[in-house]
Amino acid sequence: MTSPATITAAPTAGASPAPAGLDDATAELLAGSLREVLAEGGDLTAALAELGWADVLADDPARATTLLFTEHGRALAHSRVLDDVLLAELAPALPAATAARALLYPLHSDHPADPRGPLTGLLLGPLDGITEVVVPTVLDTGATADEPDATGLAGLAGGVTLRILPAELVAAAAQPVRGFDTAAGWLTVSAAPVGPAGPATPAGDAWTRAVAAGRRALAAEITGGCEAALAIAVAHTSARVQYGRSIATFQAVRHRLAEAHVAVESLRSELTVAWGSAGHADGGAWAARLVKLRAGYAQAEVMRHAVQVCGAMGLSLESELHRFVARTAALDLLLGDHRALAEQLGTELLGGAELEPVVAI
Amino acid sequence: MTTATAADPTVIDPADIDPAVLRDDLDAYARALRAWLASEPVLDQWRGRHYPNTEERIADHGRFMGVLFRAGWNRYGWPESAGGLGGDERHRAIFYDALSAAGLPIPAPHLMLETLGPPVVHFAPELATAYLPAYLRGDEWWGQGFSEPEAGSDLASLRCRARREGDTYVLSGSKLWTSHGATSSRLVCLVRTGTPESRHRGLSMIMLDADTPGVTIRPIALASGENELAEVFFDDAVVPATNLVGDEGKGWAVAMYLLQWERAMYAWICAADALRRLRDLRGQVATRLAAGARLPDGSAARLGAVYEQIIALRSRSAATVRRLAAGDTVGPEASVDKVLLATVEISLFDLARDLLGAEFVLGATDEVAAWRNEWWFSRSATILGGSAEVQRTIIADHVLGLPKEAK
Numbered sequence A: 001m002t003s004p005a006t007i008t009a010a011p012t013a014g015a016s017p018a019p020a021g022l023d024d025a026t027a028e029l030l031a032g033s034l035r036e037v038l039a040e041g042g043d044l045t046a047a048l049a050e051l052g053w054a055d056v057l058a059d060d061p062a063r064a065t066t067l068l069f070t071e072h073g074r075a076l077a078h079s080r081v082l083d084d085v086l087l088a089e090l091a092p093a094l095p096a097a098t099a100a101r102a103l104l105y106p107l108h109s110d111h112p113a114d115p116r117g118p119l120t121g122l123l124l125g126p127l128d129g130i131t132e133v134v135v136p137t138v139l140d141t142g143a144t145a146d147e148p149d150a151t152g153l154a155g156l157a158g159g160v161t162l163r164i165l166p167a168e169l170v171a172a173a174a175q176p177v178r179g180f181d182t183a184a185g186w187l188t189v190s191a192a193p194v195g196p197a198g199p200a201t202p203a204g205d206a207w208t209r210a211v212a213a214g215r216r217a218l219a220a221e222i223t224g225g226c227e228a229a230l231a232i233a234v235a236h237t238s239a240r241v242q243y244g245r246s247i248a249t250f251q252a253v254r255h256r257l258a259e260a261h262v263a264v265e266s267l268r269s270e271l272t273v274a275w276g277s278a279g280h281a282d283g284g285a286w287a288a289r290l291v292k293l294r295a296g297y298a299q300a301e302v303m304r305h306a307v308q309v310c311g312a313m314g315l316s317l318e319s320e321l322h323r324f325v326a327r328t329a330a331l332d333l334l335l336g337d338h339r340a341l342a343e344q345l346g347t348e349l350l351g352g353a354e355l356e357p358v359v360a361i
Numbered sequence B: 001m002t003t004a005t006a007a008d009p010t011v012i013d014p015a016d017i018d019p020a021v022l023r024d025d026l027d028a029y030a031r032a033l034r035a036w037l038a039s040e041p042v043l044d045q046w047r048g049r050h051y052p053n054t055e056e057r058i059a060d061h062g063r064f065m066g067v068l069f070r071a072g073w074n075r076y077g078w079p080e081s082a083g084g085l086g087g088d089e090r091h092r093a094i095f096y097d098a099l100s101a102a103g104l105p106i107p108a109p110h111l112m113l114e115t116l117g118p119p120v121v122h123f124a125p126e127l128a129t130a131y132l133p134a135y136l137r138g139d140e141w142w143g144q145g146f147s148e149p150e151a152g153s154d155l156a157s158l159r160c161r162a163r164r165e166g167d168t169y170v171l172s173g174s175k176l177w178t179s180h181g182a183t184s185s186r187l188v189c190l191v192r193t194g195t196p197e198s199r200h201r202g203l204s205m206i207m208l209d210a211d212t213p214g215v216t217i218r219p220i221a222l223a224s225g226e227n228e229l230a231e232v233f234f235d236d237a238v239v240p241a242t243n244l245v246g247d248e249g250k251g252w253a254v255a256m257y258l259l260q261w262e263r264a265m266y267a268w269i270c271a272a273d274a275l276r277r278l279r280d281l282r283g284q285v286a287t288r289l290a291a292g293a294r295l296p297d298g299s300a301a302r303l304g305a306v307y308e309q310i311i312a313l314r315s316r317s318a319a320t321v322r323r324l325a326a327g328d329t330v331g332p333e334a335s336v337d338k339v340l341l342a343t344v345e346i347s348l349f350d351l352a353r354d355l356l357g358a359e360f361v362l363g364a365t366d367e368v369a370a371w372r373n374e375w376w377f378s379r380s381a382t383i384l385g386g387s388a389e390v391q392r393t394i395i396a397d398h399v400l401g402l403p404k405e406a407k
């Protein structure tokens, strides 16, 4: 295992001063260590601590996060590292943590559940070892005026409030996901009782920032999944022979793979751009939503082409490909799937939202 | 001479600006340019302007370039030896972006300037010194003579011949689909100096005056009715050998060099212009909605999708432009930019067509006519400069490294 000392960005020798953040060689080294750790399975949080990940992250949040989540996606790993990303952004709005926390993700896009109803949401894994679950909630606007204020949240309509629920309470209402991707280890929470719960704290724009950070991380994870699927398709079509030649010599196959490559590259470029505004007060929410949208399109396109060019193999359990199809679809759903995000974005634009150029030279 | 205090939008007399400051400081250039574009009243005549035909449009865009040249703005990014004020591709990218953001068109001659300017500057600096300043002033523009009746995607099969005779080349043959060909002052042509079978090894690049005896130009209209293109015939047209762009027999290398800008800068220009047109479309749709019109189902999601595609193209393209500015060679990966730009063009103008609905088919206003013209032109995004299929093949061959296509 690489020691923390060797993986933090060391100043490069030579005349020019080292640029801030990770250089290419260090990043490559780190990616290798991450691959090892992820291949071993086991407790990712502990392994990252051993790698000195906190220092790497502090040094270059953009590159470190992208690296970690890309490898996570490539390895089809399941862990709570995404919780860490969102909880770090929510921390300023929460009482100091005294115990391990997890996050309940909204089922629908970035719109948290209404606290007056029974809570629903997604958990990234079982709550073993977790004491508290942070639950974002939002009073649906419009309903507040004529309804009795049972929750003591009057005046917070439309704004997100954070509640901390005991893990046992949420765990009792949690079921392992038995959907498209059973391997993700996620749980759906349906009808968790809200009370008796601690006080609700207004999230301010911490929720907006958390969602933005989560979307950038998810875009990286989807990038990793897409790269892995494309690599499978390239390898399969190059090796597989029909009509006396490798099927990757057929133009229809080649062009599908080229389109998949374009999808991945555009995602990668837009993710770099999205990190450029991460330091803004709203956490770079606009660009983060765009890149999550792009990631959703990219996974749809890459998987459609990869499955087709692999023939029967691509839709059977004989190949690993199906695991990337299912995983990236699940990741697309988290914090807003591409259809919902396009609709939301377009509605805002029709309503007069600025057509931001986002990218400058 | 005072330096550019571009933070103060009232100080925008270009005569007060020290070019060295804006050459060395991109942010200062961008700020000063935006302030000028926002406050210069003469520019209003180019906002939302419609023309009866493409010849008048390009001529008027030439006048627009003259205004931009005198104020200095379109000279940044080009070397002083060629009439510029120094700087690099990033200045040019900022320039196109700022025009679009200010609701102004990118002058049409700049499209071919981005394709033909860099190779001429690099391989024929004397020609650049002689002719590029007039181009930047908008007094002339050039056409690119690559395609021929029998050489489209398979460019290396071209047959237009240049025969060496003393200090001259004698051209015979023809070129087809030359953009702006009917109004160009000069043509930069890829011609065969080797044997007919020599493919890409026997090609040379040469510049000639469009009014050279023996050159005949026939305008060609796109389906919109606009004379965007031309066919050029060479009947023993005599061109000085000093007009070669690069060495004899090295035309293919010059063409490959040129492709870097043709793909990368064109992508950036398209993205800048697409954002302006999407803004226009949104405004026109809002007016219709206010008048009680209904949009087809799924319109909002498509609008969101097109906007995001433009941002994805900008993300990719900005990185490529920065690589060009840094002097990197942009190779086959530029095909990614080209595929993305074609996707944007097709989906933006299909969206406009669908949102305008019956109006697109039946409407007689200048605004709708412009959408129709541009819709036809947008179809060329998957054809010109290497078709959609050719780009995918380049990616498959040279980026993904797949086994070569079956012959």
Ligand SMILES: Cc1cc2nc3c(=O)[nH]c(=O)nc-3n(C[C@H](O)[C@H](O)[C@H](O)COP(=O)(O)OP(=O)(O)OC[C@H]3O[C@@H](n4cnc5c(N)ncnc54)[C@H](O)[C@@H]3O)c2cc1C
Binding pocket: B143, B144, B145, B146, B147, B148, B151, B152, B153, B154, B176, B177, B178, B179, B180, B228, B229, B380, B383, B384, B385, B386, B387, B388, B389, B390
């Ligand atoms: C608006 C516009 C402006 C232009 N401006 C210029 C200009 O200024 N200068 C200039 O020199 N040219 C110009 N062109 C020409 C342009 O470069 C050619 O149209 C282009 O190279 C394609 O050639 P082609 O039209 O002959 O199509 P073809 O090569 O005949 O192709 C027709 C179709 O067949 C497909 N095809 C061809 N070969 C393959 C293959 N190997 N695999 C798969 N599919 C294939 C193509 O993708 C295309 O869909 C312009 C074209 C347009 C539309």
